[in-house]
Amino acid sequence: MQPLSDRTAVKRSRDRGVYDADVIHSILDEALICHVGFSTANGWPIVIPTIHARVGDVLYLHGSPASQLMGTTDEVEICVTATIVDGIVAARSAFHHSMNYRSVMVFGKPRRVTDQAERDVAFEAIVNHVIPGRSDEIRGPNEKENKGTRLIAIDISEASAKVRTGPPVDEPEDMNSGIWAGIIPLRTVAGTPEPDPDLEGGLAVPPSISGYRAN
Amino acid sequence: MQPLSDRTAVKRSRDRGVYDADVIHSILDEALICHVGFSTANGWPIVIPTIHARVGDVLYLHGSPASQLMGTTDEVEICVTATIVDGIVAARSAFHHSMNYRSVMVFGKPRRVTDQAERDVAFEAIVNHVIPGRSDEIRGPNEKENKGTRLIAIDISEASAKVRTGPPVDEPEDMNSGIWAGIIPLRTVAGTPEPDPDLEGGLAVPPSISGYRAN
Numbered sequence: 001m002q003p004l005s006d007r008t009a010v011k012r013s014r015d016r017g018v019y020d021a022d023v024i025h026s027i028l029d030e031a032l033i034c035h036v037g038f039s040t041a042n043g044w045p046i047v048i049p050t051i052h053a054r055v056g057d058v059l060y061l062h063g064s065p066a067s068q069l070m071g072t073t074d075e076v077e078i079c080v081t082a083t084i085v086d087g088i089v090a091a092r093s094a095f096h097h098s099m100n101y102r103s104v105m106v107f108g109k110p111r112r113v114t115d116q117a118e119r120d121v122a123f124e125a126i127v128n129h130v131i132p133g134r135s136d137e138i139r140g141p142n143e144k145e146n147k148g149t150r151l152i153a154i155d156i157s158e159a160s161a162k163v164r165t166g167p168p169v170d171e172p173e174d175m176n177s178g179i180w181a182g183i184i185p186l187r188t189v190a191g192t193p194e195p196d197p198d199l200e201g202g203l204a205v206p207p208s209i210s211g212y213r214a215n
Numbered sequence: 216m217q218p219l220s221d222r223t224a225v226k227r228s229r230d231r232g233v234y235d236a237d238v239i240h241s242i243l244d245e246a247l248i249c250h251v252g253f254s255t256a257n258g259w260p261i262v263i264p265t266i267h268a269r270v271g272d273v274l275y276l277h278g279s280p281a282s283q284l285m286g287t288t289d290e291v292e293i294c295v296t297a298t299i300v301d302g303i304v305a306a307r308s309a310f311h312h313s314m315n316y317r318s319v320m321v322f323g324k325p326r327r328v329t330d331q332a333e334r335d336v337a338f339e340a341i342v343n344h345v346i347p348g349r350s351d352e353i354r355g356p357n358e359k360e361n362k363g364t365r366l367i368a369i370d371i372s373e374a375s376a377k378v379r380t381g382p383p384v385d386e387p388e389d390m391n392s393g394i395w396a397g398i399i400p401l402r403t404v405a406g407t408p409e410p411d412p413d414l415e416g417g418l419a420v421p422p423s424i425s426g427y428r429a430n
Contacts, residue, residue, distance in 0.1 A: 007259055012282045032303075032401075033314070035296055037252030037262035044222055047252035047262055047296035049318050068226065081250055081262035090408075090424060094342050094353055095360040099248070103264050127309050131399070138309055138394055145310040167411045179353055180418045182410040184346070184427055186247075191400035193305075196382045203395045209305060212399055 007107050008160040018161040027104045027161055028054045031082035036069055038078040053129035059106055060122040062151045070150040072110055080106040087186050091168035092179040098164065106159040110152035119151050133208040188214040222322050223375040233376040242319045242376055243269045246297035251276065251284055253293040268340035274321055275337040277366045285365040287325050295321040295369065302401050306383035307394040313379065321374040325367035334366050348423040403429040
């Protein structure tokens with residue numbers, strides 16, 4: 001990773017700051033979506049939920065050329081935040097209630113991707129980020145769809161993670177107060193796939209779908 | 216709800232825009248966390264994951280007075296986005312892959328809450344947002360904790376929701392291509408509560424914890 005910058009150094013709960021590239025990458029890979037913030041042309045902040053994909057040290061975002069996010073250019077700073085909630089921390093006091101979570105922030109100015117080879121790799125990565133292996137089973141983008149999709153890239157060079165794990169941390173005077181404390185673990189699970197009502201008869205559920213595991 | 220403003224009118228996929236207060240409130244209530252975006256004092260955008268709670272038409276956020284978010288004042292515009300992912304839309308083409316989701320954006324300038332009665336209500340709401348009924352089982356904030364927690368409020372007056380439901384929408388020419396399409400439903404589930412290793416012996420799991428249901 002790059003050295004810490006003013007904005008990636010975790011400021012609150014510094015013991016939760018993580019700057020290891022492997023940790024940052026694994027959180028970005030596991031998080032199904034991210035939230036992207038930037039100032040609009042009108043000067044308002046906006047936070048947009050979107051799908052992302054990581055290829056090496058590069059994070060890709062895509063969308064319609066008409067979307068506000070895809071209108072950002074290399075002159076607009078963005079912040080991409082991906083968060084996974086692992087559990088609820090139930091403490092003995094209101095004050096010490098918390099969450100166990102893993103989050104990543106990536107800062108930078110997006111680059112618009114026009115090279116077709118890079119676009120092809122990124123589009124596949126985006127499909128496979130959401131459903132691993134899915135890109136082998138479907139029709140890829142045709143010329144019209146390719147032209148109708150804007151792709152931006154941001155280097156994962158100015159980034160940090162914040163991670164909380166473990167049980168509640170309570171005040172000494174509350175430890176024998178007769179109040180239950182602990183963790184409620186949370187996870188995302190996938191239900192039974194629901195075929196499109198218009199699906200052709202006799203089609204088997206393909207490997208990417210039958211084997212899908214939510215994180 | 217207030218009339219549409221320039222920034223709440225959903226611009227992309229306009230058919231997904233929802234402006235009904237009940238829908239907006241229900242999404243805010245169900246989403247465990249939100250992502251808050253604003254420009255820092257240095258002019259960078261930042262997106263911070265945090266816990267929220269709604270009381271009527273007001274959204275509350277809390278944190279340490281030293282946090283960047285709690286440093287925002289009524290002169291700083293913020294955008295609060297809460298997103299629930301309900302499923303993955305697996306289409307026949309890469310282009311039509313999507314998510315089923317419900318998201319809300321709330322825009323405005325936060326008000327710092329100093330009235331103690333309002334603070335008490337908001338602190339309870341925040342605890343109960345995360346674990347319904349929990350506030351009755353725990354020790355409330357003492358004077359030091361109260362002073363050490365900043366609370367900001369934002370009116371849910373300039374807000375919109377965006378909702379996608381239903382099966383994939385594919386191109387006519389792909390409908391008989393032999394490619395499976397459908398939905399993978401996703402939901403968050405709670406595992407078995409894990410008692411604090413330092414828990415006193417003989418304490419039963421209380422109703423808020425034993426009855427906890429993730430959405």
